[in-house]
Amino acid sequence: MPADCAQRRGGGGCAHCAARPFSVCASVPDADLHRLDALAETVTLAPGQALFREGDPATHVFNVTSGSVRTYRLLADGRRHIAGFLFAGDFIGLDPAEAHSLSGEAIEATTVCRFRKVAYRALMAERRELEAALLARAGDELAAARRQMLLLARKTAIERVASFLLDLPGADPLRPGPAGLVRLPMTRSEMADYLGLTLETVSRTLTRLKRGGLIRQVSLTEMRVEKPDALRMLADGDA
Amino acid sequence: MPADCAQRRGGGGCAHCAARPFSVCASVPDADLHRLDALAETVTLAPGQALFREGDPATHVFNVTSGSVRTYRLLADGRRHIAGFLFAGDFIGLDPAEAHSLSGEAIEATTVCRFRKVAYRALMAERRELEAALLARAGDELAAARRQMLLLARKTAIERVASFLLDLPGADPLRPGPAGLVRLPMTRSEMADYLGLTLETVSRTLTRLKRGGLIRQVSLTEMRVEKPDALRMLADGDA
Protein backbone atom coordinates (compact mmCIF):
# COMPACT_ATOMS: atom_id res chain seq x y z
CA MET A 1 0.00 0.00 0.00
CA PRO A 2 1.50 3.34 -1.03
CA ALA A 3 2.49 5.40 1.99
CA ASP A 4 0.77 8.48 0.64
CA CYS A 5 -2.59 6.81 0.96
CA ALA A 6 -2.51 6.44 4.72
CA GLN A 7 -2.41 9.35 7.07
CA ARG A 8 -2.92 9.83 10.75
CA ARG A 9 -6.07 11.85 11.14
CA GLY A 10 -6.81 14.99 13.07
CA GLY A 11 -8.57 14.73 16.43
CA GLY A 12 -12.22 13.75 16.82
CA GLY A 13 -12.32 11.58 13.69
CA CYS A 14 -14.21 8.64 15.15
CA ALA A 15 -16.80 10.87 16.81
CA HIS A 16 -17.83 12.18 13.41
CA CYS A 17 -17.42 8.93 11.46
CA ALA A 18 -20.49 8.34 9.30
CA ALA A 19 -19.92 4.59 9.38
CA ARG A 20 -19.68 4.23 13.15
CA PRO A 21 -23.39 3.65 13.85
CA PHE A 22 -23.33 0.41 11.84
CA SER A 23 -19.74 -0.73 12.52
CA VAL A 24 -18.09 -2.60 15.38
CA CYS A 25 -16.81 0.78 16.59
CA ALA A 26 -20.35 1.48 17.82
CA SER A 27 -19.55 -0.82 20.74
CA VAL A 28 -16.90 1.61 21.99
CA PRO A 29 -18.61 4.22 24.21
CA ASP A 30 -18.22 7.87 23.30
CA ALA A 31 -16.10 8.49 26.38
CA ASP A 32 -13.46 6.05 25.11
CA LEU A 33 -13.45 7.16 21.51
CA HIS A 34 -10.10 8.90 21.93
CA ARG A 35 -8.57 5.42 22.38
CA LEU A 36 -9.80 4.41 18.94
CA ASP A 37 -8.83 7.74 17.45
CA ALA A 38 -5.28 7.28 18.69
CA LEU A 39 -4.98 4.03 16.73
CA ALA A 40 -6.94 4.84 13.60
CA GLU A 41 -5.38 5.73 10.26
CA THR A 42 -7.48 6.72 7.29
CA VAL A 43 -6.65 5.14 3.95
CA THR A 44 -7.97 6.57 0.70
CA LEU A 45 -8.25 4.23 -2.27
CA ALA A 46 -8.78 4.96 -5.95
CA PRO A 47 -11.01 2.62 -8.00
CA GLY A 48 -9.22 -0.67 -8.55
CA GLN A 49 -6.54 0.03 -6.00
CA ALA A 50 -5.43 -2.87 -3.79
CA LEU A 51 -5.86 -2.74 -0.03
CA PHE A 52 -4.07 -6.04 0.57
CA ARG A 53 -3.08 -9.06 -1.46
CA GLU A 54 -3.44 -12.79 -0.90
CA GLY A 55 -0.32 -13.99 0.88
CA ASP A 56 0.60 -10.60 2.36
CA PRO A 57 1.26 -10.63 6.09
CA ALA A 58 -1.97 -9.53 7.76
CA THR A 59 -0.60 -6.70 9.88
CA HIS A 60 -3.77 -4.61 9.99
CA VAL A 61 -7.49 -4.82 10.45
CA PHE A 62 -9.80 -2.50 8.54
CA ASN A 63 -13.15 -0.81 8.72
CA VAL A 64 -14.71 0.41 5.50
CA THR A 65 -15.95 3.97 6.02
CA SER A 66 -17.15 4.83 2.52
CA GLY A 67 -17.21 3.30 -0.96
CA SER A 68 -16.89 -0.45 -1.54
CA VAL A 69 -14.31 -3.22 -1.55
CA ARG A 70 -14.20 -6.63 -3.23
CA THR A 71 -12.29 -9.56 -1.72
CA TYR A 72 -11.35 -12.46 -4.00
CA ARG A 73 -9.18 -15.48 -4.74
CA LEU A 74 -7.96 -16.87 -8.05
CA LEU A 75 -7.47 -20.45 -9.17
CA ALA A 76 -4.25 -21.23 -11.04
CA ASP A 77 -5.94 -21.02 -14.46
CA GLY A 78 -7.48 -17.63 -13.77
CA ARG A 79 -10.94 -18.59 -12.55
CA ARG A 80 -11.90 -15.97 -9.98
CA HIS A 81 -14.09 -16.24 -6.93
CA ILE A 82 -15.24 -13.07 -5.23
CA ALA A 83 -15.66 -13.91 -1.56
CA GLY A 84 -17.56 -10.77 -0.71
CA PHE A 85 -18.38 -7.13 -1.27
CA LEU A 86 -17.79 -4.81 1.65
CA PHE A 87 -19.48 -1.47 2.23
CA ALA A 88 -19.42 1.30 4.82
CA GLY A 89 -19.45 -0.22 8.30
CA ASP A 90 -18.02 -3.60 7.28
CA PHE A 91 -15.04 -5.00 9.14
CA ILE A 92 -12.07 -6.86 7.65
CA GLY A 93 -9.76 -8.90 9.86
CA LEU A 94 -11.82 -11.49 11.72
CA ASP A 95 -9.61 -14.21 10.32
CA PRO A 96 -6.75 -14.46 12.83
CA ALA A 97 -4.38 -16.01 10.25
CA GLU A 98 -0.93 -14.50 9.83
CA ALA A 99 -1.33 -14.01 6.09
CA HIS A 100 -4.27 -12.76 4.05
CA SER A 101 -6.09 -15.61 2.33
CA LEU A 102 -7.83 -13.15 0.00
CA SER A 103 -6.96 -10.07 -1.99
CA GLY A 104 -8.92 -6.91 -1.30
CA GLU A 105 -9.40 -4.07 -3.78
CA ALA A 106 -11.49 -0.92 -3.95
CA ILE A 107 -14.33 -1.07 -6.48
CA GLU A 108 -14.83 2.70 -6.51
CA ALA A 109 -13.37 5.66 -4.61
CA THR A 110 -13.20 4.28 -1.10
CA THR A 111 -11.97 5.18 2.36
CA VAL A 112 -11.12 2.66 5.03
CA CYS A 113 -10.01 3.04 8.59
CA ARG A 114 -6.92 1.02 9.39
CA PHE A 115 -5.59 -0.31 12.73
CA ARG A 116 -2.39 -2.18 13.53
CA LYS A 117 -3.49 -5.67 14.48
CA VAL A 118 -1.37 -5.85 17.65
CA ALA A 119 -2.66 -2.52 18.91
CA TYR A 120 -6.23 -3.48 18.06
CA ARG A 121 -5.84 -6.78 19.92
CA ALA A 122 -4.54 -4.91 22.94
CA LEU A 123 -7.56 -2.63 22.83
CA MET A 124 -9.83 -5.66 22.52
CA ALA A 125 -8.31 -7.27 25.60
CA GLU A 126 -9.07 -4.11 27.53
CA ARG A 127 -12.46 -3.15 26.12
CA ARG A 128 -14.36 -6.37 26.19
CA GLU A 129 -17.48 -4.90 24.57
CA LEU A 130 -15.32 -4.59 21.46
CA GLU A 131 -14.29 -8.23 21.69
CA ALA A 132 -17.91 -9.24 22.13
CA ALA A 133 -18.89 -7.14 19.12
CA LEU A 134 -16.24 -8.87 17.01
CA LEU A 135 -17.33 -12.31 18.14
CA ALA A 136 -20.89 -11.36 17.18
CA ARG A 137 -19.62 -10.17 13.78
CA ALA A 138 -17.81 -13.45 13.32
CA GLY A 139 -21.07 -15.24 14.02
CA ASP A 140 -22.95 -13.06 11.55
CA GLU A 141 -20.31 -13.59 8.93
CA LEU A 142 -20.43 -17.33 9.45
CA ALA A 143 -24.21 -17.27 9.07
CA ALA A 144 -23.86 -15.18 5.90
CA ALA A 145 -21.26 -17.61 4.56
CA ARG A 146 -23.68 -20.48 5.11
CA ARG A 147 -26.45 -18.67 3.25
CA GLN A 148 -24.02 -18.07 0.40
CA MET A 149 -23.00 -21.74 0.35
CA LEU A 150 -26.66 -22.74 0.13
CA LEU A 151 -27.06 -20.27 -2.72
CA LEU A 152 -24.01 -21.59 -4.58
CA ALA A 153 -24.81 -25.24 -3.98
CA ARG A 154 -28.51 -25.34 -4.70
CA LYS A 155 -30.04 -22.19 -6.17
CA THR A 156 -30.79 -21.47 -9.84
CA ALA A 157 -29.41 -18.45 -11.66
CA ILE A 158 -32.52 -16.33 -11.14
CA GLU A 159 -32.72 -17.28 -7.46
CA ARG A 160 -29.07 -16.31 -7.03
CA VAL A 161 -29.49 -12.90 -8.61
CA ALA A 162 -32.68 -12.22 -6.63
CA SER A 163 -30.89 -13.15 -3.40
CA PHE A 164 -27.99 -10.92 -4.32
CA LEU A 165 -30.15 -7.87 -4.94
CA LEU A 166 -31.85 -8.36 -1.58
CA ASP A 167 -28.58 -8.84 0.30
CA LEU A 168 -27.08 -5.57 -0.84
CA PRO A 169 -27.39 -2.59 1.48
CA GLY A 170 -30.35 -0.60 0.19
CA ALA A 171 -33.11 -2.63 1.78
CA ASP A 172 -31.34 -2.12 5.11
CA PRO A 173 -33.13 0.70 6.99
CA LEU A 174 -30.02 1.32 9.15
CA ARG A 175 -28.07 2.46 6.11
CA PRO A 176 -28.56 5.81 4.44
CA GLY A 177 -30.48 6.25 1.19
CA PRO A 178 -34.02 5.48 0.04
CA ALA A 179 -35.19 1.94 0.74
CA GLY A 180 -35.69 -0.30 -2.27
CA LEU A 181 -33.05 1.46 -4.31
CA VAL A 182 -30.10 -0.86 -4.81
CA ARG A 183 -26.74 0.50 -5.88
CA LEU A 184 -24.56 -1.86 -7.93
CA PRO A 185 -21.07 -0.35 -7.97
CA MET A 186 -19.57 -3.63 -9.18
CA THR A 187 -19.50 -4.91 -12.77
CA ARG A 188 -21.61 -7.79 -14.10
CA SER A 189 -18.44 -9.84 -14.22
CA GLU A 190 -17.87 -9.26 -10.50
CA MET A 191 -21.45 -10.20 -9.67
CA ALA A 192 -20.93 -13.36 -11.72
CA ASP A 193 -17.72 -14.29 -9.88
CA TYR A 194 -19.56 -13.78 -6.60
CA LEU A 195 -22.62 -15.79 -7.61
CA GLY A 196 -20.88 -18.64 -9.40
CA LEU A 197 -22.26 -17.64 -12.82
CA THR A 198 -20.94 -15.96 -15.97
CA LEU A 199 -21.39 -12.30 -16.74
CA GLU A 200 -23.68 -13.17 -19.65
CA THR A 201 -25.98 -15.18 -17.40
CA VAL A 202 -26.11 -12.33 -14.87
CA SER A 203 -27.01 -9.89 -17.63
CA ARG A 204 -29.69 -12.15 -19.09
CA THR A 205 -31.10 -12.83 -15.64
CA LEU A 206 -31.34 -9.13 -14.78
CA THR A 207 -33.16 -8.67 -18.08
CA ARG A 208 -35.60 -11.43 -17.09
CA LEU A 209 -36.26 -9.75 -13.74
CA LYS A 210 -36.85 -6.42 -15.50
CA ARG A 211 -39.21 -8.02 -18.04
CA GLY A 212 -41.09 -9.62 -15.16
CA GLY A 213 -41.49 -6.22 -13.51
CA LEU A 214 -39.76 -7.35 -10.32
CA ILE A 215 -37.08 -4.69 -10.65
CA ARG A 216 -36.63 -1.53 -12.68
CA GLN A 217 -33.32 -0.23 -13.97
CA VAL A 218 -32.91 3.35 -12.74
CA SER A 219 -29.41 3.72 -14.15
CA LEU A 220 -26.67 1.28 -15.11
CA THR A 221 -25.57 1.09 -11.49
CA GLU A 222 -28.93 1.43 -9.77
CA MET A 223 -31.95 -0.84 -9.60
CA ARG A 224 -35.27 -0.20 -7.95
CA VAL A 225 -36.96 -3.21 -6.38
CA GLU A 226 -40.58 -2.97 -7.56
CA LYS A 227 -41.94 -6.18 -6.06
CA PRO A 228 -39.92 -6.94 -2.92
CA ASP A 229 -42.19 -9.77 -1.80
CA ALA A 230 -42.07 -11.57 -5.13
CA LEU A 231 -38.31 -11.09 -5.26
CA ARG A 232 -37.99 -12.51 -1.76
CA MET A 233 -40.05 -15.57 -2.70
CA LEU A 234 -37.87 -16.14 -5.72
CA ALA A 235 -34.69 -15.71 -3.67
CA ASP A 236 -35.86 -18.23 -1.07
CA GLY A 237 -36.91 -20.81 -3.62
CA ASP A 238 -40.55 -20.51 -2.46
CA ALA A 239 -41.54 -19.86 -6.06
CA MET B 1 -33.89 -34.48 22.03
CA PRO B 2 -35.08 -37.50 24.09
CA ALA B 3 -34.13 -37.18 27.74
CA ASP B 4 -32.82 -40.72 27.90
CA CYS B 5 -30.03 -39.85 25.52
CA ALA B 6 -28.35 -37.33 27.79
CA GLN B 7 -26.83 -38.22 31.07
CA ARG B 8 -24.51 -36.53 33.47
CA ARG B 9 -21.27 -38.41 33.38
CA GLY B 10 -19.19 -39.97 36.11
CA GLY B 11 -16.09 -38.12 37.33
CA GLY B 12 -12.93 -37.70 35.26
CA GLY B 13 -14.70 -37.80 31.89
CA CYS B 14 -12.85 -34.95 30.23
CA ALA B 15 -9.46 -36.18 31.38
CA HIS B 16 -9.97 -39.40 29.41
CA CYS B 17 -11.80 -37.90 26.44
CA ALA B 18 -10.33 -39.23 23.20
CA ALA B 19 -11.42 -36.10 21.33
CA ARG B 20 -9.87 -33.57 23.69
CA PRO B 21 -6.42 -33.35 22.02
CA PHE B 22 -8.00 -31.92 18.84
CA SER B 23 -10.93 -30.05 20.32
CA VAL B 24 -11.29 -26.60 21.90
CA CYS B 25 -11.25 -28.34 25.28
CA ALA B 26 -7.50 -28.79 24.79
CA SER B 27 -7.17 -25.12 25.73
CA VAL B 28 -8.44 -25.85 29.24
CA PRO B 29 -5.47 -26.92 31.37
CA ASP B 30 -5.61 -30.28 33.14
CA ALA B 31 -5.82 -28.56 36.52
CA ASP B 32 -9.13 -26.92 35.54
CA LEU B 33 -10.69 -29.93 33.87
CA HIS B 34 -13.06 -30.47 36.77
CA ARG B 35 -14.76 -27.19 35.74
CA LEU B 36 -15.53 -28.64 32.34
CA ASP B 37 -16.51 -31.97 33.80
CA ALA B 38 -19.03 -30.27 36.03
CA LEU B 39 -20.78 -28.79 32.98
CA ALA B 40 -20.48 -31.62 30.49
CA GLU B 41 -23.28 -34.00 29.57
CA THR B 42 -22.75 -36.89 27.21
CA VAL B 43 -25.34 -37.46 24.51
CA THR B 44 -25.52 -40.72 22.60
CA LEU B 45 -27.12 -40.67 19.15
CA ALA B 46 -28.31 -43.50 16.94
CA PRO B 47 -27.79 -43.26 13.14
CA GLY B 48 -30.15 -40.64 11.72
CA GLN B 49 -31.12 -39.23 15.10
CA ALA B 50 -31.48 -35.44 15.36
CA LEU B 51 -29.25 -33.44 17.68
CA PHE B 52 -31.07 -30.17 17.00
CA ARG B 53 -33.43 -28.79 14.38
CA GLU B 54 -33.49 -25.56 12.42
CA GLY B 55 -35.51 -23.02 14.37
CA ASP B 56 -35.00 -24.68 17.76
CA PRO B 57 -33.76 -22.35 20.48
CA ALA B 58 -29.99 -22.81 20.64
CA THR B 59 -29.66 -23.58 24.33
CA HIS B 60 -26.53 -25.71 24.11
CA VAL B 61 -23.15 -25.91 22.50
CA PHE B 62 -21.69 -29.27 21.49
CA ASN B 63 -18.45 -31.07 20.98
CA VAL B 64 -18.46 -34.19 18.84
CA THR B 65 -16.55 -36.90 20.67
CA SER B 66 -17.06 -39.85 18.32
CA GLY B 67 -18.94 -40.68 15.14
CA SER B 68 -20.11 -38.01 12.74
CA VAL B 69 -22.82 -35.39 12.33
CA ARG B 70 -24.33 -33.68 9.30
CA THR B 71 -25.73 -30.13 9.47
CA TYR B 72 -28.12 -29.02 6.76
CA ARG B 73 -30.87 -26.70 5.56
CA LEU B 74 -33.74 -27.31 3.17
CA LEU B 75 -35.33 -25.04 0.59
CA ALA B 76 -39.13 -24.96 0.44
CA ASP B 77 -39.28 -27.44 -2.47
CA GLY B 78 -37.03 -29.96 -0.78
CA ARG B 79 -33.63 -29.08 -2.20
CA ARG B 80 -31.14 -29.83 0.54
CA HIS B 81 -27.82 -28.19 1.30
CA ILE B 82 -25.49 -29.91 3.72
CA ALA B 83 -23.51 -27.17 5.42
CA GLY B 84 -20.92 -29.48 6.88
CA PHE B 85 -19.86 -32.84 8.26
CA LEU B 86 -18.58 -32.84 11.81
CA PHE B 87 -16.26 -35.42 13.33
CA ALA B 88 -14.59 -36.09 16.67
CA GLY B 89 -13.15 -32.86 18.02
CA ASP B 90 -15.44 -30.55 16.07
CA PHE B 91 -17.34 -27.83 17.90
CA ILE B 92 -20.94 -26.73 17.28
CA GLY B 93 -22.19 -23.42 18.60
CA LEU B 94 -19.96 -20.62 17.33
CA ASP B 95 -22.99 -18.92 15.89
CA PRO B 96 -24.29 -16.76 18.74
CA ALA B 97 -27.83 -16.64 17.30
CA GLU B 98 -30.74 -17.48 19.58
CA ALA B 99 -32.12 -20.12 17.23
CA HIS B 100 -30.37 -22.83 15.23
CA SER B 101 -30.11 -21.89 11.57
CA LEU B 102 -29.34 -25.49 10.65
CA SER B 103 -30.50 -28.96 11.58
CA GLY B 104 -27.96 -31.41 12.94
CA GLU B 105 -28.26 -35.20 12.75
CA ALA B 106 -26.02 -38.14 13.49
CA ILE B 107 -24.83 -40.00 10.39
CA GLU B 108 -23.75 -43.06 12.33
CA ALA B 109 -23.59 -44.05 16.00
CA THR B 110 -22.28 -40.87 17.57
CA THR B 111 -21.51 -39.34 20.92
CA VAL B 112 -21.37 -35.64 21.61
CA CYS B 113 -20.54 -33.65 24.68
CA ARG B 114 -23.16 -31.04 25.49
CA PHE B 115 -22.94 -27.81 27.53
CA ARG B 116 -25.62 -25.31 28.52
CA LYS B 117 -24.79 -22.18 26.54
CA VAL B 118 -25.11 -19.80 29.50
CA ALA B 119 -22.82 -21.92 31.65
CA TYR B 120 -20.33 -22.26 28.83
CA ARG B 121 -20.33 -18.50 28.30
CA ALA B 122 -19.66 -17.99 31.97
CA LEU B 123 -16.73 -20.39 31.81
CA MET B 124 -15.46 -18.55 28.72
CA ALA B 125 -15.55 -15.21 30.52
CA GLU B 126 -13.44 -16.71 33.24
CA ARG B 127 -11.04 -18.88 31.28
CA ARG B 128 -9.95 -16.61 28.49
CA GLU B 129 -7.78 -19.27 26.83
CA LEU B 130 -11.07 -20.97 26.03
CA GLU B 131 -12.47 -17.79 24.54
CA ALA B 132 -9.32 -17.36 22.47
CA ALA B 133 -9.57 -20.97 21.29
CA LEU B 134 -13.16 -20.37 20.19
CA LEU B 135 -12.25 -17.18 18.36
CA ALA B 136 -9.50 -19.11 16.60
CA ARG B 137 -12.04 -21.82 15.71
CA ALA B 138 -14.35 -19.16 14.33
CA GLY B 139 -11.50 -17.90 12.17
CA ASP B 140 -10.72 -21.41 10.93
CA GLU B 141 -14.35 -22.07 10.19
CA LEU B 142 -14.65 -18.83 8.28
CA ALA B 143 -11.58 -19.74 6.24
CA ALA B 144 -13.05 -23.18 5.57
CA ALA B 145 -16.35 -21.59 4.54
CA ARG B 146 -14.49 -19.41 2.04
CA ARG B 147 -12.70 -22.42 0.58
CA GLN B 148 -16.06 -24.15 0.22
CA MET B 149 -17.61 -21.10 -1.45
CA LEU B 150 -14.73 -21.05 -3.96
CA LEU B 151 -15.35 -24.75 -4.56
CA LEU B 152 -19.09 -24.28 -5.08
CA ALA B 153 -18.73 -21.15 -7.20
CA ARG B 154 -15.91 -22.15 -9.52
CA LYS B 155 -14.77 -25.76 -9.36
CA THR B 156 -15.78 -28.61 -11.68
CA ALA B 157 -17.31 -31.84 -10.42
CA ILE B 158 -14.02 -33.74 -10.35
CA GLU B 159 -12.26 -30.87 -8.59
CA ARG B 160 -15.01 -30.77 -5.99
CA VAL B 161 -14.83 -34.47 -5.24
CA ALA B 162 -11.03 -34.39 -5.09
CA SER B 163 -11.15 -31.44 -2.67
CA PHE B 164 -13.72 -33.24 -0.55
CA LEU B 165 -11.64 -36.40 -0.21
CA LEU B 166 -8.64 -34.33 0.88
CA ASP B 167 -10.63 -32.28 3.39
CA LEU B 168 -11.92 -35.28 5.30
CA PRO B 169 -10.04 -36.34 8.39
CA GLY B 170 -7.78 -39.19 7.31
CA ALA B 171 -5.00 -37.16 5.81
CA ASP B 172 -4.80 -35.32 9.14
CA PRO B 173 -1.88 -36.76 11.15
CA LEU B 174 -3.38 -35.43 14.43
CA ARG B 175 -6.34 -37.75 14.06
CA PRO B 176 -6.20 -41.47 14.69
CA GLY B 177 -6.04 -44.02 11.91
CA PRO B 178 -3.66 -44.69 9.02
CA ALA B 179 -2.92 -41.67 6.84
CA GLY B 180 -4.32 -41.75 3.33
CA LEU B 181 -7.26 -43.90 4.30
CA VAL B 182 -10.43 -41.85 4.02
CA ARG B 183 -13.60 -42.99 5.72
CA LEU B 184 -16.87 -41.95 4.06
CA PRO B 185 -19.65 -42.56 6.59
CA MET B 186 -22.09 -40.41 4.58
CA THR B 187 -24.08 -41.53 1.53
CA ARG B 188 -23.41 -40.40 -2.05
CA SER B 189 -26.53 -38.29 -1.80
CA GLU B 190 -25.12 -36.47 1.24
CA MET B 191 -21.81 -35.85 -0.49
CA ALA B 192 -23.78 -34.46 -3.42
CA ASP B 193 -25.80 -32.10 -1.22
CA TYR B 194 -22.57 -30.89 0.33
CA LEU B 195 -20.75 -30.42 -2.97
CA GLY B 196 -23.60 -28.91 -4.98
CA LEU B 197 -23.88 -31.93 -7.30
CA THR B 198 -26.24 -34.89 -7.74
CA LEU B 199 -25.61 -38.31 -6.30
CA GLU B 200 -25.17 -39.72 -9.80
CA THR B 201 -22.45 -37.21 -10.62
CA VAL B 202 -20.65 -38.00 -7.36
CA SER B 203 -20.79 -41.71 -8.14
CA ARG B 204 -19.56 -41.25 -11.71
CA THR B 205 -16.79 -38.92 -10.55
CA LEU B 206 -15.55 -41.37 -7.93
CA THR B 207 -15.50 -43.99 -10.68
CA ARG B 208 -13.40 -41.65 -12.82
CA LEU B 209 -10.94 -41.12 -9.97
CA LYS B 210 -10.71 -44.88 -9.45
CA ARG B 211 -10.16 -45.51 -13.16
CA GLY B 212 -7.42 -42.88 -13.13
CA GLY B 213 -5.73 -44.66 -10.25
CA LEU B 214 -5.86 -41.60 -8.00
CA ILE B 215 -7.88 -43.45 -5.38
CA ARG B 216 -8.72 -47.04 -4.60
CA GLN B 217 -11.94 -48.30 -3.12
CA VAL B 218 -11.12 -50.33 -0.01
CA SER B 219 -14.75 -50.84 0.92
CA LEU B 220 -17.97 -48.98 0.17
CA THR B 221 -17.20 -46.54 2.96
CA GLU B 222 -13.43 -46.38 2.68
CA MET B 223 -11.15 -44.99 0.00
CA ARG B 224 -7.39 -45.11 -0.12
CA VAL B 225 -5.70 -42.10 -1.67
CA GLU B 226 -3.11 -43.60 -4.03
CA LYS B 227 -1.75 -40.41 -5.59
CA PRO B 228 -2.11 -37.61 -3.03
CA ASP B 229 -0.10 -35.10 -5.05
CA ALA B 230 -2.10 -35.62 -8.23
CA LEU B 231 -5.32 -35.45 -6.23
CA ARG B 232 -4.16 -32.19 -4.62
CA MET B 233 -3.34 -30.69 -8.03
CA LEU B 234 -6.78 -31.63 -9.28
CA ALA B 235 -8.45 -30.22 -6.17
CA ASP B 236 -6.62 -26.91 -6.52
CA GLY B 237 -7.38 -26.54 -10.22
CA ASP B 238 -3.63 -26.73 -10.99
CA ALA B 239 -4.36 -29.52 -13.44
Added chain:
DNA sequence: CGTTCTCTTGACCAGCATCAAAATTTGTGG
Protein backbone atom coordinates in the same frame (compact mmCIF):
# COMPACT_ATOMS: atom_id res chain seq x y z
C1' DC C 1 -15.27 12.62 -30.99
C1' DG C 2 -13.14 8.57 -31.24
C1' DT C 3 -11.26 4.83 -28.27
C1' DT C 4 -12.15 1.60 -24.90
C1' DC C 5 -14.71 -0.79 -21.70
C1' DT C 6 -18.95 -2.74 -20.25
C1' DC C 7 -23.34 -4.50 -21.15
C1' DT C 8 -26.74 -6.85 -23.91
C1' DT C 9 -28.29 -10.20 -27.06
C1' DG C 10 -27.97 -14.20 -30.12
C1' DA C 11 -26.42 -18.90 -31.68
C1' DC C 12 -24.52 -22.92 -30.30
C1' DC C 13 -22.47 -26.19 -27.04
C1' DA C 14 -21.11 -28.93 -22.91
C1' DG C 15 -21.26 -30.40 -18.29
C1' DC C 16 -24.05 -31.83 -15.24
C1' DA C 17 -29.04 -33.03 -14.18
C1' DT C 18 -32.80 -36.02 -14.92
C1' DC C 19 -34.95 -40.28 -15.83
C1' DA C 20 -34.48 -45.14 -15.81
C1' DA C 21 -32.82 -49.65 -14.76
C1' DA C 22 -29.51 -53.01 -13.31
C1' DA C 23 -26.02 -54.36 -9.78
C1' DT C 24 -24.55 -54.42 -5.20
C1' DT C 25 -25.00 -53.94 -0.37
C1' DT C 26 -27.65 -53.90 3.84
C1' DG C 27 -31.10 -55.30 6.80
C1' DT C 28 -34.69 -58.57 8.50
C1' DG C 29 -37.17 -62.50 9.71
C1' DG C 30 -37.52 -67.17 9.42
Added chain:
DNA sequence: CCACAAATTTTGATGCTGGTCAAGAGAACG
Protein backbone atom coordinates in the same frame (compact mmCIF):
# COMPACT_ATOMS: atom_id res chain seq x y z
C1' DC D 1 -27.21 -68.97 8.03
C1' DC D 2 -30.08 -68.20 4.30
C1' DA D 3 -33.65 -65.87 1.60
C1' DC D 4 -35.99 -62.07 0.59
C1' DA D 5 -36.93 -57.06 0.80
C1' DA D 6 -35.30 -52.48 0.96
C1' DA D 7 -31.92 -49.19 0.28
C1' DT D 8 -27.86 -47.57 -1.93
C1' DT D 9 -24.72 -47.45 -5.66
C1' DT D 10 -23.47 -47.77 -10.33
C1' DT D 11 -24.20 -47.24 -15.10
C1' DG D 12 -26.70 -45.80 -19.28
C1' DA D 13 -29.67 -42.69 -22.30
C1' DT D 14 -31.34 -38.26 -22.88
C1' DG D 15 -32.28 -33.33 -21.80
C1' DC D 16 -31.70 -28.67 -20.06
C1' DT D 17 -29.55 -24.93 -17.63
C1' DG D 18 -26.10 -22.20 -17.91
C1' DG D 19 -21.42 -21.74 -20.38
C1' DT D 20 -18.87 -20.41 -24.54
C1' DC D 21 -18.17 -17.85 -28.59
C1' DA D 22 -19.37 -13.85 -31.17
C1' DA D 23 -21.19 -9.46 -32.54
C1' DG D 24 -23.44 -5.18 -31.83
C1' DA D 25 -25.08 -1.31 -28.62
C1' DG D 26 -24.37 1.83 -24.99
C1' DA D 27 -21.48 4.39 -21.56
C1' DA D 28 -17.32 6.34 -19.98
C1' DC D 29 -13.12 8.71 -20.68
C1' DG D 30 -9.44 11.20 -22.51
